[in-house]
Amino acid sequence: xxxxxxxxxxxxxxxxxxxxxxxxxxxxxxxxxxxxxxxxxxxxxxxxxxxxxxxxxxxxxxxxxxxxxxxxxxxxxxxxxxxxxxxxxxxxxxxxxxxxxxxxxxxxxxxxxxxxxxxxxxxxxxxxxxxxxxxxxxxxxxxxxxxxxxxxxxxxxxxxxxxxxxxxxxxxxxxxxxxxxxxxxxxxxxxxxxxxxxxxxxxxxxxxxxxxxxxxxxxxxxxxxxxxxxxxxxxxxxxxxxxxxxxxxxxxxxxxxxxxxxxxxxxxxxxxxxxxxxxxxxxxxxxxxxxxxxxxxxxxxxxxxxxxxxxxxxxxxxxxxxxxxxxxxxxxxxxxxxxxxxxxxxxxxxxxxxxxxxxxxxxxxxxxxxxxxxxxxxxxxxxxxxxxxxxxxxxxxxxxxxxxxxxxxxxxxxxxxxxxxxxxxxxxxxxxxxxxxxxxxxxxxxxxxxxxxxxxxx
Amino acid sequence: xxxxxxxxxxxxxxxxxxxxxxxxxxxxxxxxxxxxxxxxxxxxxxxxxxxxxxxxxxxxxxxxxxxxxxxxxxxxxxxxxxxxxxxxxxxxxxxxxxxxxxxxxxxxxxxxxxxxxxxxxxxxxxxxxxxxxxxxxxxxxxxxxxxxxxxxxxxxxxxxxxxxxxxxxxxxxxxxxxxxxxxxxxxxxxxxxxxxxxxxxxxxxxxxxxxxxxxxxxxxxxxxxxxxxxxxxxxxxxxxxxxxxxxxxxxxxxxxxxxxxxxxxxxxxxxxxxxxxxxxxxxxxxxxxxxxxxxxxxxxxxxxxxxxxxxxxxxxxxxxxxxxxxxxxxxxxxxxxxxxxxxxxxxxxxxxxxxxxxxxxxxxxxxxxxxxxxxxxxxxxxxxxxxxxxxxxxxxxxxx
Numbered sequence: 121x122x123x124x125x126x127x128x129x130x131x132x133x134x135x136x137x138x139x140x141x142x143x144x145x146x147x148x149x150x151x152x153x154x155x156x157x158x159x160x161x162x163x164x165x166x167x168x169x170x171x172x173x174x175x176x177x178x179x180x181x182x183x184x185x186x187x188x189x190x191x192x193x194x195x196x197x198x199x200x201x202x203x204x205x206x207x208x209x210x211x212x213x214x215x216x217x218x219x220x221x222x223x224x225x226x227x228x229x230x231x232x233x234x235x236x237x238x239x240x241x242x243x244x245x246x247x248x249x250x251x252x253x254x255x256x257x258x259x260x261x262x263x264x265x266x267x268x269x270x271x272x273x274x275x276x277x278x279x280x281x282x283x284x285x286x287x288x289x290x291x292x293x294x295x296x297x298x299x300x301x302x303x304x305x306x307x308x309x310x311x312x313x314x315x316x317x318x319x320x321x322x323x324x325x326x327x328x329x330x331x332x333x334x335x336x337x338x339x340x341x342x343x344x345x346x347x348x349x350x351x352x353x354x355x356x357x358x359x360x361x362x363x364x365x366x367x368x369x370x371x372x373x374x375x376x377x378x379x380x381x382x383x384x385x386x387x388x389x390x391x392x393x394x395x396x397x398x399x400x401x402x403x404x405x406x407x408x409x410x411x412x413x414x415x416x417x418x419x420x421x422x423x424x425x426x427x428x429x430x431x432x433x434x435x436x437x438x439x440x441x442x443x444x445x446x447x448x449x450x451x452x453x454x455x456x457x458x459x460x461x462x463x464x465x466x467x468x469x470x471x472x473x474x475x476x477x478x479x480x481x482x483x484x485x486x487x488x489x490x491x492x493x494x495x496x497x498x499x500x501x502x503x504x505x506x507x508x509x510x511x512x513x514x515x516x517x518x519x520x521x522x523x524x525x526x527x528x529x530x531x532x533x534x535x536x537x538x539x540x541x542x543x544x545x546x547x548x549x550x551x552x553x554x555x556x557x558x559x560x561x562x563x564x565x566x567x568x569x570x571x572x573x574x575x576x577x578x
Numbered sequence: 579x580x581x582x583x584x585x586x587x588x589x590x591x592x593x594x595x596x597x598x599x600x601x602x603x604x605x606x607x608x609x610x611x612x613x614x615x616x617x618x619x620x621x622x623x624x625x626x627x628x629x630x631x632x633x634x635x636x637x638x639x640x641x642x643x644x645x646x647x648x649x650x651x652x653x654x655x656x657x658x659x660x661x662x663x664x665x666x667x668x669x670x671x672x673x674x675x676x677x678x679x680x681x682x683x684x685x686x687x688x689x690x691x692x693x694x695x696x697x698x699x700x701x702x703x704x705x706x707x708x709x710x711x712x713x714x715x716x717x718x719x720x721x722x723x724x725x726x727x728x729x730x731x732x733x734x735x736x737x738x739x740x741x742x743x744x745x746x747x748x749x750x751x752x753x754x755x756x757x758x759x760x761x762x763x764x765x766x767x768x769x770x771x772x773x774x775x776x777x778x779x780x781x782x783x784x785x786x787x788x789x790x791x792x793x794x795x796x797x798x799x800x801x802x803x804x805x806x807x808x809x810x811x812x813x814x815x816x817x818x819x820x821x822x823x824x825x826x827x828x829x830x831x832x833x834x835x836x837x838x839x840x841x842x843x844x845x846x847x848x849x850x851x852x853x854x855x856x857x858x859x860x861x862x863x864x865x866x867x868x869x870x871x872x873x874x875x876x877x878x879x880x881x882x883x884x885x886x887x888x889x890x891x892x893x894x895x896x897x898x899x900x901x902x903x904x905x906x907x908x909x910x911x912x913x914x915x916x917x918x919x920x921x922x923x924x925x926x927x928x929x930x931x932x933x934x935x936x937x938x939x940x941x942x943x944x945x946x947x948x949x950x951x952x953x954x955x956x957x958x959x960x961x962x963x964x965x966x967x968x969x970x971x972x973x974x975x976x977x978x
Contacts, residue, residue, distance in 0.1 A: 314832040320699040320721030320805060323829065390700030434678045434708065436698030438719075 175207025
């Protein structure tokens, strides 16, 4: 039986912040208190100066298996997740074949038996993510699927989405929408604006996201259903969210680390690593998203970890697949962008002069570590139905008898992202060479130390 | 990172010509001056120089082209370069090889420089990271076509500079051609004169741009020619007005130092240059313009609109022409048309760019003392300064 004593750390979860030790025995936390004794055979981890939090939960990971194993596998992807402090990831259904039926769900669950974190397959809303015919959600739900999305695509047809919302609301599962009106986005490779115009690259207007979000808010009202919006990227989208919340609709939303830290100016030298969907927007949008985080409008930070094999990078921009990896950098980017409110990278390319000028007007107070942990752990766990309330084992709080899914991180440690040292099978990080603040030191999954200071240990 | 590919790129070497924004006014001036010299060479009985003998230019075109490809080819050959031309349709790109591998192999085989055209914006910029030798953007998607803009500006300068040069009654082209020897209108002597190229005179030439108003008409949003030309004219101080239906004007006006108009008839009477872009019919009508007929009615340069132009105004077009779509047949061949002059200028301008990147790549586009005074050796190892008959140090009949 594993026994681990986390000594001298600051425990932060939904119940508050306190300085105490945590003793893990087996799969669970056996006791929490001050100065717990380290008996024989106990692995003692010195956590002085560090934060001890419930394990992180990523609502948006592409594990690429089955189908794209050269980019990532369940094994490599969950190691990367453990390195990022995650004890659960929701893996997206845009695999080959798509996760749109019970047998693919079973395959992934089988592949995940020895993974470094909990793997929660997201089912597709429609068959083959084609947006036409509803996928068998109940059959997948019976295997534990609690969240459905056609991610990579939005459900284009309003009638199909309406039926999906109605059907899902009867199952008490979450529908998660990738908002993108393809009629407006097809062909686009970056945000439509000054930079796309300058670079001669086809743009994706903000409205491609906003129109579908507005439509789905209306459909959620019509269907009396709950809906989750993935990777929100524009200022107007945050206002739509606010409006829906004020109306009392059951609407949740996530934001990615890259959308709160990088702008479309990053594409200025045509490096395809910065192509992502939805695209990196302007500094104005970045500020609006940070403000929305501070205002509590965005419930979760989700990575949209999207690995791509190296040969998919050095190709023309319009042939390059969108997406960037993010599991291992999420905490650092979130602390640097939201808690410290700094810009990445510290060179001027990222932020235009205009944005600097308008910064005074929109800047709000930085958020605290406790709020950040809520967005990385409890809230995403609740959205995916993985928290204690739904009978799951993620999201805390950390208390005696609770599952030992725990992350230990140093909120003050500065480090420079070196793609070669990442545990993901892919290297397409947009943060290469950038200095982040905040580093995961230990990840404990079901009582086992699966990540220890740079090493995946499972 | 991709930068690691460009292992040989010394800090003091130009990686190529990707965007007009790589240049400043000094760089454009330098290219114009050299183009003057090469224009003179092109007028000789044997229009060829040994300057880049032994160097190989790979012309890699992943998109159709007639004039740009031929122009690069002739420019390189006039400098005694070897040329290999690769069209996408006949290359291993068709067999699934990536462009990066194709380019790296061509370099391994012996290419010393590349002229790259591709339908995707950014490919030449990416190629500078893959290759340790200069890359010239020969047109990338809707991004830029810098040598086109340079030859356009060279053509405009040839036409307008002498006329506008205040109080100087010089013959237009011939005076420019020989001005670098300090004596307008004389042939270059054979003494290896050390006078620097066109000091003062060329500056006056570029002054002419500050008085010009250039209308660029047509599909601006999808035009690499417009992006490069607007940038070049901005650097040179000319005013630009972009004229098109709203669907073909830039989506974001930020970053465009231009007026925008949807009314060609309002603009025409007050322009010095009417630059007509090709309507990219392959984009399909019905999306950006309702019909070709409607486009021609409102934005085509027909005889009526031709008559609205000021007497001194000129008409330009980067080609290929869609006669009867954006330009009337007779207008294209009219006295105001500089269209064939543009094609001619292209060779000299591309020779200048090749020379600056391969013959004398000092890491800057600007003229400096070394590049003007000290002359490059040719590949036989002879110091061309001692043998040269002209200021760029090149024998008159090189290919003897």
